[in-house]
Amino acid sequence: MKGILLVNLGSPDSPTPKDVKKYLGEFLMDERVIDIPLIARTALVKGIILKTRPKQSAAAYKKIWWDEGSPLIVLSKRLQNKIQKQVDIPVTLAMRYGSMTIKKGLQELVEKGVDEVLLFPLYPQFAMATTETITALAEELRQQYFPNITIETVPAFYNKQDYIEVLSNSIKKHLKGKDYQHLLFSYHGVPERHIRKSDVTKSHCKIDGSCCITPSKAHEFCYRHQCLEVTRLVSEKLQLKEGSYSTSFQSRLGFDPWLQPYTDRTIERLGKQGIKNMAIVTPAFVSDCLETLEEIAMEGQEIFHEMGGKNFITIPCLNDDDEFVELLSNWINKWTETNVETM
Known part of the structure; x- marks a missing residue:
């Protein structure tokens, strides 16, 4: 059974x-x-x-x-x-x-x-x-x-067409009728060494800006590639304009290098650049949790407002949609x- x-x-x-x-x-x-x-x-x-x-x-x-x-x-x-x-x-x-x-x-x-x-x-x-x-x-x-x-x-x-469609529909639904200038895809962060340890080829993952877009067997277990691919596929599905969206990583711990750019610094940068209305989605999670409800929806919003931003739209996880x-x-x-x- x-x-x-x-x-x-x-x-x-x-x-x-x-x-x-x-x-x-x-x-x-x-x-x-x-x-x-x-x-x-x-x-x-x-x-x-x-x-x-x-x-x-x-x-x-x-x-x-x-x-x-x-x-x-x-x-x-x-x-x-x-x-x-x-x-x-x-x-x-x-x-x-x-x-x-x-x-x-x-x-x-x-x-x-x-x-x-x-x-x-x-x-x-x-x-x-x-x-x-x-x-x-x-x-x-x-x-x-x-x-x-x-x-x-x-x-x-992460790259299944029906999953991308459901995620895209959820984002579209929660942004309907809302004015925003930038959509940030924020993923849970991991140390860079985790990416290299998961590389089945032991040579492909260099985190150099090109390895994640160069075809490789390593992508089956590469968290960074898979996050960037979700952003790419959803942005294509929603027909987002170049420059109106970006990817970042949150929740770093310790002093070792983690995946970048960091979410808190990205929110800060967007505010300093004059973005007044931004939205943020967290596709590494399917259920809202401490990281999405407190770190993003509360701390992230506070950072954005401190930098001069006005509207900070947090898109819920898929949850029980x-x-x-x-x-x-x-x-x-x-x-x-x-x-x-x-x-």
Whole structure:
């Protein structure tokens, strides 16, 4: 019997420093998130970050927390419930970090009689710190606890035509009737070394301005290429004029070089250049979360206003948008009838 396991990032159980510390500890100790030797990672995370960051992050979570709970969890559950109504096989939900574990999600499916699992990371682009850490953990759990099941994984869907159409329609819908001069595509940032580590050719990714537009096998696992490709495909779909849109990366941590240009500095630059009305979309996420609701919608807007900007339009993630639900449900139904390669 087939079944679906949707997996998103995760969230602390509450916006308190204690719960946030527990969540951040699990998240930042992941070797695919902070990819330095264990001793150094432990010293950095437990010796420095967890002594100050939980209080700051808890304050940020409190700003965006809903009565029903964490927005990311609530929105992911809504997505799961809507998909379940459109497919005939069990659909469960798990988080890579936090109390809604992948192990619990797999166990729930097994208890329903599932022995063929479609693992569905809810990330359009591949990255070490998102897709890869989910697939690696799922395989570890399968070997240790669920040896009688098989797991197939949905690959990055950043360039699928039907996904681009749904994303473009969402952007168009939320910008309808609104005056804006510039549309910024802001993606989650990763260290530059993650791009090089994910390069299956071990030579293509130089982050030099040309490698991402030069055909290569490396693009299958290149987060930077896949982000730039989403921007390109959506801009073509929406017929955006050259110069009226751009791409940036947010949420850098530490002193190592991360993907650039940085979102906060880009917003600042646009304001200084005299842009009064701008819109921003975050296509690295399918569910609104701390990064989109606080870092972008609140902090980003504050930066823009400080630079003289007036209207700062934040476009929601796809969340449980009906078109997005239909898209994912169609992919799942195709897999139910055939296999993941035909999705």
